[in-house]
Amino acid sequence: MKQLVLIGIAALAAILFMPAQANSQVREKAEELLQAVITDKTEDTPADTLTVQEKLRQDSIRMQELELQVQEMKLNEIVLRTELNDVRNIHITTDSLKKAEQQRRIDSLRTLTPGVPLVIDDDTLLTFYTKKGGLSAHDRAENAARQILHIGKDLSLKIDSVYPFDSELMTDIMYGDKVLFSVTDQDALWQNTAREELARTYCTIVSEKIQTLKKEHSILQIAKQVALFVLVLVVQYLLFKLTNYLFRKLRRQIIWLKQNRLKSITIRDYEFLNTHRQGRVLIFFSNMLRYIVLLIQLTFSVPMLFAIFPQTENLAIKLFSYILEPVKMVLKSVIDYIPNLFIILVIYYCIKYIIKGIQYIANEIESEKLKITGFYPDWAQPSFNIIRFLLYAFMIAMIYPYLPGSNSGVFQGISVFVGLIVSLGSSTVIGNIIAGLVITYMRPFKLGDRIKLNETTGNVIEKTPFVTRIRTPKNEVVTIPNSFIMSSHTVNYSASARQFGLIIHTTVTIGYDAPWRQVHQLLIDAARSTPGILSHPKPFVLETELQDYYPCYQVNAYIKDADQLAQIYSDLHQSIQDTFNEAGVEIMSPHYYAKRDGSASTIPSDYLQPADISDKK
16 A cells, blocks of 8 residues: 555656656646556555455556556656757757847948937947837937936935846846836847846946936036136136226327327328327227237137036037137138149249240330331330230139139139129220220321321320320310220321421412412412421422412421421411511402403513503503
8 A cells, every 4th residue: 555655656746846848648647647546545445355465466566557657657758858958959049040140130230320329418328229119229319318317417315326127028227216228139239248248338337427417417516616607707807807907008108109209101202101190000909909809818718608517518619619610720721722822922923024024125125225127116015015914814824723712613603703794894895905906006196196086186195905095285185995096087297297297288368460479489488487397398389279369379388396286387377477468468369349440450560561561551
C-alpha cells in the first residue's frame, strides 16, 4: 500500500514540476495514474477476502505497470524538451535576424534622417529619430522640452530625482510621478545600444539640465539679476552725464578758440573759411562725435541689459548681432575687395598716363611745334577730347566687372534703365555732338572768325560739342545749336581776309551828267584814303546797272581785318562823301518829272564835238 502511495506522490510531482510547455497528453496520463492509485486505495477495504499473496502479486504487477508508465512519461518529457529548445532557438534566431535587418535599415537611413534634437536654451540634450505611437519625432521633442522647461522653471523647493521606469515595451524617463519622455527599442537601435543603457544615459543628461535650470531660475538668482540690471542702468546714466559734461566743456573751448585763436583760411584772394564758419564746423563735428560716443555706449549697455535675464538673452544676442553683423559684413567686404581695388588702380593709372601722353602731343601740334601733314593745329584739342572720351569709356568697361555689386541683378537693372533713359532722351543731344564733330573737322570757321549765319553776323567766341556762341557787333551773344549750323549756310569773312583779302563793296548812284571816268577815280581815291583798306590789290569800280535816270557804281576794296568790317564800311562811306564834295560832284540820283527842253542834252560838253554844238545852236 505504501508503494502505491509513493507512486501516486511521484506522479503528482511529475505533474507539478513538468514544464509549462509539456504535452497535454503526458499530463493526462499522469492524472489517470494518480486517479487509479486513489481508486485502488478506496477499493482496499473489502480486500480481506483476498489472500496476502494475491495482493502482493497484484501490487507487483501494478508496480511494474506504473514504472513502465513513468518511463514512458520521462521519454515523452525528453522529446518535449528537445522540441521546446528547437522552437526557442528558432525564435532567438528569428529575433536576431529581425534586429539585424532593422539595424541595417536604420544604418541606411542614418545619412538621410537628421533626427529632431531636444533643445533646451540652445543646448541640445539628445535626438529623436523615430515616432512613438501617434507622436512623431518632432512632437516627442516638443513635449519633452515643454516638460523639462516647466520643471526647471518651477520655483517650488521640492526637488525629485530623474529615474528610468522599465516596462515590457519601453522605458519611461520619470521625474517624480511625471513622465518626461519614453525610450523605445527603436531609439536604442538608432543609438547602437541597449534600451536600458540608453535610458540611464538620458536620465543623467536630463537630470543635469534640470539642476542647471533650477539654479538659473531660483529666487536668489532672480534677485542677483535684478540687482545687476539696476547697476547697469545706474552706470549707463552716469556715463551719459559724464559724456554730456565733457562735450559741453569742449563746446566752450571751441567758442573760446573761435574768439581768440582761430584765423580765417584763405586761398589766394578767396576767403574759404572765416572764424565764424570754422567755429560752426568744429561745433558740428563735436556734436557728431558726442552722438557717436553715446551710440557706442548704448550699443554695449542695451545688449548687456537684455543678456542679464535668460528670457531675453536671445534678444540681446540678436540686438548685438544686428550691430555687429553690418560692421563685420562691411569690413569683410572691404578686405575681400582689396585685390579688385588694386586692379582698378592699375587700370586707372595706366589710362591716366596714356591720356597725359596724348595731351602732350596735342599741345605740341596746337602750338605748331609738331606738324603732321594734313592735320591742322585746330584739330588737336577736339581730337584729344574725343580720344580721351574713348579711353575713359574703355577704362569704365574694364573696371565695371571689378566694381562691388556689379554681378547683382539690381545693379545691372539700374544700368540698363539709365542707358534706356539716356538713349530715349538724348537724340537731340547726340545729334548736336555729331554735328559738332563734323563742324570741327570741316573747319568752316575757327574761334575769333567773323561769320554770318543766316541773319546773324558776329565773331565766334566759343565752340562746344553741343553749341556755338557768336558775339555780334552790338555785343550780343547768340547761342546756336550745332545741328542748326549743319543745316544752314555759313559765310566766313575772316578766312578769306587772312588768305586772299576780303573784298568789301558799296554802291553809289550818280546822275548821267557826271562823267563816269571822274566818278571812277573819285571812288578809287575815296577807297584808298579809307583806314583798313589795302592799297594792294588796288580798289576797283564796277558799273553794275544803267538805270533810266542814273548809272550804279560799285566800289570794291580789299581788307585784312574782318573784325573791323562795320567800322571800315562806315569810314569808306565818309571818305566817299568827302572826296565827292571836294571834287564838286553831287551825290544824287536825279529823277525827272517836269517837262524839259528837248534841245538841252545831258551829255557832258566834253564828249560833244564843236560842230555838233554849232548845229544845235
